[in-house]
Amino acid sequence: MIKITKKKKNLKNNININKEYNIDEAITILKKYQTKKFIESIDVAINLGINPKKTEQNIRGTTILPHGLGKKIKxxxxxxxxxxxxxxxxxxxxxxxxxxxxxxxxxxxxxxxxxxxxxxxxxxxxxxxxxxxxxxxxxxxxxxxxxxxxxxxxxxxxGKIQYKNDKNGIIHTTIGKINFSSKHIKENFIQLISEIKKNKPKNSKGTFIKKVVLSTTMGCGIIIESNNINIK
The missing domain is CATH 3.40.50.790 (Ribosomal protein L1/L10, domain II)
Incomplete structure (x- = not known):
């Protein structure tokens, strides 16, 4: 039987994983429940409305995050x-x-x-x-x-990062560290979303960015309110 840590219990009891949060609320929550053992990365999962089996619909590109990744890039x-x-x-x-x-x-x-x-x-x-x-x-x-x-x-x-969707049409990438200021995390996040929106395939129909989840290395995923960042 898998043992549930005190932190995970705390997260489960205080965060509604099915609720959509605006970006400011999401960042506040992630900061509140960050671990004290190390500086966690901030990860983003972006579920795209594409057919990844069609080469012309796959998304791949780069963008320069205004505040970098907070680590030495090798x-x-x-x-x-x-x-x-x-x-x-x-x-x-x-x-x-x-x-x-x-x-x-x-x-x-x-x-x-x-x-x-x-x-x-x-x-x-x-x-x-x-x-x-x-x-x-x-x-x-x-x-x-x-x-x-x-x-x-x-x-x-x-701070230039590369991104591409996986076989399920989801982009996974990192946008910084939890010790960044909330403002810098938000600006890195919006830069990534804006860049991906520019790469929408011409033959992709319906909602392009279907779901965005923000998380930290050890934290749970927070669903971002789509209307809040105008990602539809």
Missing amino acids: IAVFTQGENINIAKKYGADIAGGSEIIPILKNKKHNFDVIIASPDTMNIVSTLGPILGPRGLMPNLKTETITNNIEETVKNFKK
């Missing part, structure tokens, strides 16, 4: 020549060609973003079985295949 860059020095200068943790492959294969090294210049994709493609399942394979849609190494590294360092 970046690996596949590139050549002077771009190696540029990547390192602007914050890449490692940069190079085939010589950095062993580092990427080592599961002890967890990277958040893999960037590649087009002239190294023949090298990067050999890592498909490793990077693909981790969601790290460079892609034109997420702007991680680029000739502008400087700008790309700088943007990811200051």
Whole structure:
């Protein structure tokens, strides 16, 4: 039998998980019941009104959160020549060609973003079985295949995130830390929602964003009131 912790009992008794809350109420609740053991991340699950079996309806993109993620972003860059020095200068943790492959294969090294210049994709493609399942394979849609190494590294360092829907048509991503101010959490949240709305497929009918749930690492999910953020 699974033991229910005191915190989970408290959450269950004080939060209506079936009720919709406006974004300000949701953030207040998450902050009230945050754990004291560590600084939790704030996660968002966005249920889209798309058919994920149709390639043209799948959503994939990037956006720069105005207040970042609240953590150090580990970046690996596949590139050549002077771009190696540029990547390192602007914050890449490692940069190079085939010589950095062993580092990427080592599961002890967890990277958040893999960037590649087009002239190294023949090298990067050999890592498909490793990077693909981790969601790290460079892609034109997420702007991680680029000739502008400087700008790309700088943007990811200051809070650029990638997002895409899963096989169920749901986008899962992180928008910051619970120790952010309520204002900053809200602004990061609205930036993400606004960006996803811009990517609505032309052939997607009905309500595009059907449901949004905000949660923390150890907390329960809070359903966000759709009319409150005008997501229909």
